[in-house]
Amino acid sequence: MNRRNREWPIALALAPVLVLVLAPFAWLMVSSLKTEAEIGQGAPFQWPADLMWRNYADAWRIGGFGELIGNSLMNLAGVVALTLATCAPAGYALAKMRFPGREWLFYIFIFGLTIPIQAIIIPLYQVLFGLRLIDTLTGIVLAQVSNGIPFGIFLMRSFFISVPDELVEAGKIDGASHVQILTRIFLPISLPAVQALIVISALSTWNDFFLPLVVLISPDIQTLPLGLVRFAGTYASEYRLVFSGTVISFLPIILLYILTQRRFTEGLTQGAIKG
């Protein structure tokens, strides 16, 4: 089979599709540098006369994007750390330890995979309220971690199961505890699973909207997607601000992805297939 000769026509056919798919990004980035009057002309293919970088400075200041990004980062760090700390040991126990009720516990965890978060939101709000965790970073982190636990456990367990039992036995003969076997043997050789779990929990936390919408009420504690939606609603008539604020909201993650493309894709695909 001659791949080279067949590659050009396909790439040529894909190019216009790609232009269409990425047009929203390009249009927003170009429009975000226009004046309000230029946006009002409704000429999407026209380049701005002067690049209005001021739009970004204004949006950043008025929308408090620095604070929003900071909140999102803290939210993300908390969820990723706690997800790993809860799912790795649980996945190990369910994969490599033999104890009565193991199957049952596994099914109870897996059950959570099927329940959409919206289906339990009313009592979840009540529980968080009862614990005084509404409108706190702790509250959103705990709710998001719990929501991700079924997938995380399933992912870690399916990787750990393929690790030979002999490694556990060898560790035990050397006098290692289960925690030591997990942290010194299993985690180092399961880096693809850890990588997948980090990428997936980080991306879903960074992009989450529903739980922050319900749990985070004060503007000064809100995360980026929620903050942008509030900002876009408040300044709906100032397109230049909405446009530049939107670009601020999607650009960081896209740049990060382009820089770490291979790991990112591997993590996502691995995770989705195993999970």
Added chain:
Amino acid sequence: MRLDDTPARGRAAMRPSGTASRDTLGSALLLMAPALALYAVFTLLPVALTFWLSFSQSAGFNTGAQFTGLDNYRKAAADPIVWQSLRHTFLWLAYHVVLAGGLGLALALAIARLGRSGVFFRTAFFLPHLVSLAVVGVIWANIYDPFFGLLNTALTGLGLGAYTQGWLSEPVLVLFSVNVASSWQGFGLYMLLFIAGLQNIDPALYDAAEVDGANGFQKLIHVTLPGLSEVMTFVVSLAMINGLKGFATVFVMTNGGPFYQSELITTYIYRLAFQAQNHGQAAVLCILLSLLAIAITIVFNRWRARLAR
């Protein structure tokens, strides 16, 4: 990995090696305790409480609730918006599977035939999936803006001004328009999964088909698509579950309007629970939503198990 240089500590070290293969429930529970505790409080308890709410009547958050039997179910069944949101949710699922799943499959089939440029296209086509659905809602609300939005201004600019629409205000169009935004965000993941599935098809099958004189189309029908059937069921079920959870784009772009024409079960739950404070009826919808998700999962797991055999 050598462990002999680590001093033996912990209870496992004290246990005679003969019983080492059997673990106590206690030590396993200890490892699972953090996950179990969080999951019990923030997931299992709310699931149980949702059932209780659906059989009770309360005036809002943090007020006492009284058992009222099937009253909420009766009221929900009599509410035309419940049926409308259910119908919209099914339509929404179908749009998402066809638009996002279809585009993902088509692109995967094309990209899998590429060599080096495949990585570029795969990366570039994946970009929309990185954006939060709420941000996607803001982006596409502006694209659909009737006066300054990309779609109408581009149509006018290309001399197709007759096709401009109020994409989000036209009742027959709104659900589809919003779904396009969600599917634009969703297709990238399905594309990656299809590409991974295509890489798992044994190349010898293509060689055999070639020997038998199959043309490109016959190879697609008889080798590629059957080889993808397992990934296909997975992607379709994932797309259906993702569709079922759809909320942010609708909430941001139309808030269910105009006239409930883009109301989904999820957005109606939010409206009933957090705006109307009608928890009983919202809980009925929560249970309906869970049942739909469980049904989809079971049906597709069975189907996949049968394919794997």
